[in-house]
Amino acid sequence: MGCAVSGPNVNPDSAVSEERRSPSLEGAPDLKTEPECGGSEEPKEPFLLSEAQKGLIRASWEVLHKDIARVGVIVFIRLFETHPECKDAFFLFRDVDDLQQLKMSKELQAHGLRVMSFIEKSVGRLDQMDKLEHLAFELGRSHCRYQAPPKYYEYVGAQFIQAVQPILKEDWTPEVEKAWENLFKYLAATMRRGFYAEEKMKASQPLLSRKAGAEATPNRI
Numbered sequence: 001m002g003c004a005v006s007g008p009n010v011n012p013d014s015a016v017s018e019e020r021r022s023p024s025l026e027g028a029p030d031l032k033t034e035p036e037c038g039g040s041e042e043p044k045e046p047f048l049l050s051e052a053q054k055g056l057i058r059a060s061w062e063v064l065h066k067d068i069a070r071v072g073v074i075v076f077i078r079l080f081e082t083h084p085e086c087k088d089a090f091f092l093f094r095d096v097d098d099l100q101q102l103k104m105s106k107e108l109q110a111h112g113l114r115v116m117s118f119i120e121k122s123v124g125r126l127d128q129m130d131k132l133e134h135l136a137f138e139l140g141r142s143h144c145r146y147q148a149p150p151k152y153y154e155y156v157g158a159q160f161i162q163a164v165q166p167i168l169k170e171d172w173t174p175e176v177e178k179a180w181e182n183l184f185k186y187l188a189a190t191m192r193r194g195f196y197a198e199e200k201m202k203a204s205q206p207l208l209s210r211k212a213g214a215e216a217t218p219n220r221i
């Protein structure tokens with residue numbers, strides 16, 4: 001599948017080979033039609049959170065979750081500022097140049113909330129690795145259908161960290177930052193596996209059923 005989002009100012013994701021970014025539609029033997037969390041050739045990201053780091057994430061989320069609507073908007077506005085080509089994945093935003101106008105958009109607010117609700121779910125599953133992995137893997141699969149490519153997933157974590165730092169004030173420490181960084185790294189890597197598993201599955205399907213599949217999962221925005 002070719003991804004809609006790309007741009008000249010973006011470094012290619014160095015962790016991902018060109019072949020994986022644009023796999024050939026031909027000659028893909030041994031493909032599973034129902035990929036599971038382990039169904040991608042992407043190596044699994046180790047879950048690097050210690051018990052202490054999980055505690056730091058939970059404690060900071062207690063404060064942050066009150067602000068999730070605002071944080072969700074800030075994260076995506078900043079993502080669009082630093083990587084304007086990300087807007088291309090959003091049917092409704094791709095032609096809007098005025099980010100101040102976008103800030104007021106109900107659709108962006110709703111999208112920001114959906115993303116932050118996902119973070120909330122992830123925080124709730126820090127002790128349930130299987131569930132967390134499944135959640136992020138499936139999200140990666142849906143992002144393949146949204147044509148939102150993996151090279152941008154980690155930027156969301158970076159923008160999240162920038163956005164929440166001022167909310168936590170002196171409670172934001174290098175340890176808290178490292179813990180969130182590790183969580184986003186894990187989520188982004190697991191989403192990436194899901195993305196490529198979905199891409200591989202699509203490539204293995206006959207053209208007609210691929211078209212039907214794409215129509216079955218339209219973007220809301």
Ligand code: HEM
Nearest residue numbers: 086089090114115118142146148149152153156219220221
């Ligand atoms: C850590 C990174 C990210 C997380 C956790 C995340 C999370 C989410 C969630 C929870 C949804 C709603 C999914 C659903 O209900 O089906 C969503 C939708 C979507 N995301 Fe992401 N996302 C991330 C990164 C990105 C990036 C970088 C882009 C663009 C380049 C993007 C583009 C989209 C699009 C186009 C949709 C569909 C919009 C809609 O129809 O609601 N996402 N994302």
